[in-house]
Amino acid sequence: MARPTSWQVLGTELVVVWDDGHESYYPLEALRRACPCAGCSGEPDLFGRMAYGPEQRYVASSFQLVNITPIGNYALQPNWADGHTYGIWTFDRLRANCPCEECRPS
Numbered sequence: 001m002a003r004p005t006s007w008q009v010l011g012t013e014l015v016v017v018w019d020d021g022h023e024s025y026y027p028l029e030a031l032r033r034a035c036p037c038a039g040c041s042g043e044p045d046l047f048g049r050m051a052y053g054p055e056q057r058y059v060a061s062s063f064q065l066v067n068i069t070p071i072g073n074y075a076l077q078p079n080w081a082d083g084h085t086y087g088i089w090t091f092d093r094l095r096a097n098c099p100c101e102e103c104r105p106s
């Protein structure tokens with residue numbers, strides 16, 4: 001499994017460098033819209049119910065990153081400027097969402 005060795009916001013993108021040398025450029029807006037938390041993605045909660053949160057209302061700060069917190073050695077947790085910090089991106093999930101042509105042949 002590839003792991004991020006560094007990450008930084010450049011303009012409107014999050015740049016992640018992986019330990020296998022790959023670089024991923026995630027548009028911040030797309031990253032936020034793909035937030036994997038239960039409230040955003042509608043995944044079932046512990047009791048099997050679909051946990052739809054309140055309808056997402058995005059504002060300008062929804063697509064700005066304050067920082068990213070590493071979770072253990074398996075995930076990154078973006079801290080969005082509108083206070084949304086619930087999305088935990090496992091390394092696998094983050095890498096699977098790499099938007100580059102190499103990772104997503106059209």
Ligand SMILES: [Zn+2]
Nearest residue numbers: 035037040087
């Ligand atoms: Zn979310």
Ligand SMILES: [Zn+2]
Nearest residue numbers: 098100102103
């Ligand atoms: Zn890629």
